[in-house]
Amino acid sequence: MKYILNVCLVVSLSLIFFSCEDKNVIKNISEAPTEFTKKVLIEEFTGSWCGYCPSGAETLSNLISNNNKNVIGVAIHSGDPMATTHAEFLENTYVSAGYPSGMIDRVSYDGIVCLNRGYWDWITQGQLVKTAICGLAIKSEVNGENANIEVHTSFDTTLNKDNYKLNVYLIEDNISQDGNGYDQRNYYNEDPQSSFYELGDPIINYKHNHTLRETLSVESLGDAFTKDITPGITHVKEYSINISEYNKNNLSIVSFVVFIGENANDHEVLNVQKTDIDGVQDWD
Numbered sequence: 001m002k003y004i005l006n007v008c009l010v011v012s013l014s015l016i017f018f019s020c021e022d023k024n025v026i027k028n029i030s031e032a033p034t035e036f037t038k039k040v041l042i043e044e045f046t047g048s049w050c051g052y053c054p055s056g057a058e059t060l061s062n063l064i065s066n067n068n069k070n071v072i073g074v075a076i077h078s079g080d081p082m083a084t085t086h087a088e089f090l091e092n093t094y095v096s097a098g099y100p101s102g103m104i105d106r107v108s109y110d111g112i113v114c115l116n117r118g119y120w121d122w123i124t125q126g127q128l129v130k131t132a133i134c135g136l137a138i139k140s141e142v143n144g145e146n147a148n149i150e151v152h153t154s155f156d157t158t159l160n161k162d163n164y165k166l167n168v169y170l171i172e173d174n175i176s177q178d179g180n181g182y183d184q185r186n187y188y189n190e191d192p193q194s195s196f197y198e199l200g201d202p203i204i205n206y207k208h209n210h211t212l213r214e215t216l217s218v219e220s221l222g223d224a225f226t227k228d229i230t231p232g233i234t235h236v237k238e239y240s241i242n243i244s245e246y247n248k249n250n251l252s253i254v255s256f257v258v259f260i261g262e263n264a265n266d267h268e269v270l271n272v273q274k275t276d277i278d279g280v281q282d283w284d
Contacts, residue, residue, distance in 0.1 A: 036135030056100025165222025
């Protein structure tokens, strides 16, 4: 009996030890690598009032699922209770011409940045094969009603820091409320070929995912890098946000680096990263 108790004690202590060790490993960001995985940001313009937008959300979801987590989506709402002031800035800057439309790394095709969903996959694949010149890692910790975020950024080449900006989004999944502004209009309700056939128009208690809630970066186009951009230098920027208005279990942080050209058609998202509100995404 004594032997059994000793074994149990050793096993219990081992589990405690390894649990703590795993937690410590997860909570740390490693040294920046010299090469980075290229990921693509899709910013979808949408609204609960838009009857074609369920198809846009489905297209975005499929692109995320089919690309090995290397596509990160953000739904930019306008004209409903999930709208933000940043949505208005993006619409005016990149000239959103319809709903749903989407920006793929904010690159321009034939002079257009906000593209019909028929272009999304093709542009995404072209972006994914590019070589990433920078990468990001994110550490986010919840303390009471606040989330404290560290964004680490590193580059593999020397660049003019004035041309590059850091953006940080708070996004939320599974937003579902019964009522005007949240129930989703659905023009596919009578289309038997659609995934949204006979789901109603509007779709009651529709789940809105990847929804932009707040922009943490101070400047609309992103925050400046304060140190020179050279290889081997890691830029760390800290943010804090009160998350008491949201469901903590559904929150994530998305951060990305944008090259700022002479005009909106010359801008481009160079890389993007995402983590849970209480988690860490290391370099990859």
